[in-house]
Amino acid sequence: MCDHGGRISRELSVYYAAMDPSTPFDSVPRRAGTDTYKWDYRPRNARGRDVLPMWVADMDFACPDPVIDALRRRVDHAVFGYTYASDAYRESFVSWQRRRHAWTVDPATLVFAPGVMPAVRSAIIGLTDPGDQVVIQPPVYYPFFDAIVDNGRTLVENPLVQVDGRYQMDLDHLESVISPRTRMLLLCSPHNPVGRVWTRAELERFADIAVRHDLIVVSDEIHADIRRAGVEFTPMVDVGPDIARRTIACHAPSKTFNIAGLPSAHVVIPDSQLRSRFERTLDRLGFGLASPLALVASRAAYDSCESWVDSLNGFFDAQFDRLVREAAALGVPIVRPEGTYLGWLDFRPIQKATGADDEATRRALFEEGGLWLSEGRQFGSQGSGFQRINIATSRALFDDAIGRLGQAVAALTATRDAGARQ
Ligand SMILES: Cc1ncc(COP(=O)(O)O)c(C=O)c1O
Known part of the structure; x- marks a missing residue:
């Protein structure tokens, strides 16, 4: 084209x-x-x-100079063999979350994925069964639809509602669409395309529903760092221990630092069983390998920008x-x-x-x-x-x-x- x-x-x-x-x-x-x-x-x-x-x-x-400089140094090394997400790579993300969102992430809960959508798709494939229902809240980032339907899961919609022009989650309606086949809620937080940054109170109500119905929450938090002045982002895992145990939170430096072509994602999964099922799925799908340039760019971005x-x-x-x-x-x-x-x-x-x-x-x-x-x-x-x-x-x-x-x-x-x- x-x-x-x-x-x-x-x-x-x-x-x-x-x-x-x-x-x-x-x-x-x-x-x-x-x-x-x-x-x-x-x-x-x-x-x-x-x-x-x-x-x-x-x-x-x-993208910011420290990222370019780090990439140059890495390219000058001239060897691009198989690489993995090291402790230092994890620490950059952990430190960023502490500084930017007062969020303490245990590095042991972090899983590398080659992008947020590979992580979302892996969570759907690995943590639900064919025919299970996955709920989304449209209008929403359109690859969510295919990620559910392509994998033989049933898409359930809980549309956002506009109250005085402001989009909100319709949590009463959410409760009404949950059935015994519902297994997962896919949250976009902050929400693309309507631009809402969900408040802690909204997320608490959402989390309460997930806990009461024993549902897994995949929280796509890729837009967490692009916010208007005075707006605070609340990580789903930080809402409380009950929801943290059932959450897969997907972060990435790609939007914030403009490095979408160097795919990497940090997936926070506090529950060890969910985490190992997720990791096994990544392996099964062949998502185990990390690009050395993506890792270097991510570290420089979170450390210095x-x-x-x-x-x-x-x-x-x-x-x-x-x-x-x-x-x-x-x-x-x-x-x-x-x-x-x-x-x-x-x-x-x-x-x-x-x-x-x-x-x-x-x-x-x-x-x-x-x-x-x-x-x-x-x-x-x-x-x-x-x-x-x-x-x-x-x-x-x-x-x-x-x-x-x-x-x-x-x-x-x-x-x-x-x-x-x-
Ligand atoms: C909400 C949301 N999730 C995921 C992605 C894509 O993430 P990735 O490129 O890491 O798969 C985007 C890109 O626009 C997005 O807006």
Whole structure:
């Protein structure tokens, strides 16, 4: 699908020339030509225009210098044999959690996995039986659906509800969908795509249900470190000993430090029996091996990049302020997310006013605006009327995205006006 042979288009290259160096996050390197999903796996639209990709959840920023330096040193060593997750590797993660979340992780409870989704899939395969029910809370990160269904488990939905515009877990409904075949709850915490960072009180109620019904909880905490100022993240394992005993908590440095292409995950499993079943499953699936570069990058990130993450979060705070303001002015409201670098744009008012459906909205964005977002309906039927935007890019490209959003909205409105005149 790569349509420009790795060359950045003339249209977009002007932004690189006009970079404002006042924040490190405006100096985005050219990524086209590095076989990235975001920039190289990108069709032109029907007008022959390069679309601006704001969908896949990685960042355009260079990852922090200490990570690059550590990788350089490792590459200079020039030998890349079989490697394993050492005690020092575990300690980097443990220390980060202590410093950032006041969470004490016992290093003996940590399991390496080559990514969060391999860990989630392994938990489903190894800790449930075919036909068992696994509950998710859509709209939610769409690979969760396939991870359950592909493995012959039964998908059960407990949709999030919006109360005064804010998404919440419907815990009464959760209790009502649990049956004797329910074995596992798959939690997204913080929640992609709606950006909620669940409070301790919410997690306590959720945990209480899991404990009373004897369910395993897989808590995907990959977005834990990207939060708006003043928002606190609560690790599920830290909610209490009863829930810790039944939790598989999945963390990774990939989102926070922009190293998704160097896959690694830290899976915290306090219960020794669950842990050994999980480890056996990883082995059975061939997920035992760790990339030496991924291990080195992860250690450097957790050891030396705290201030970089603080600056990054400050940058996102400001960008989300702008997005909320500018999207609302276009008639596309968005609730400022508490976590993640993903915005959940609400096209329902415009769809209602113009009669456009999801497909017409997608066409307006892609063909008229030249903007490629993640369609809300991918995240479950509850995502209909929404589009997810990834704002982890420079202000110049963000400005471009807002301009394109405006063009798409104008196209939707023009369709309605033309219809009204006929
Ligand atoms: C909630 C969530 N879980 C997992 C992943 C993917 O993790 P990994 O690349 O480590 O498999 C993502 C990536 O967007 C995500 O948003």
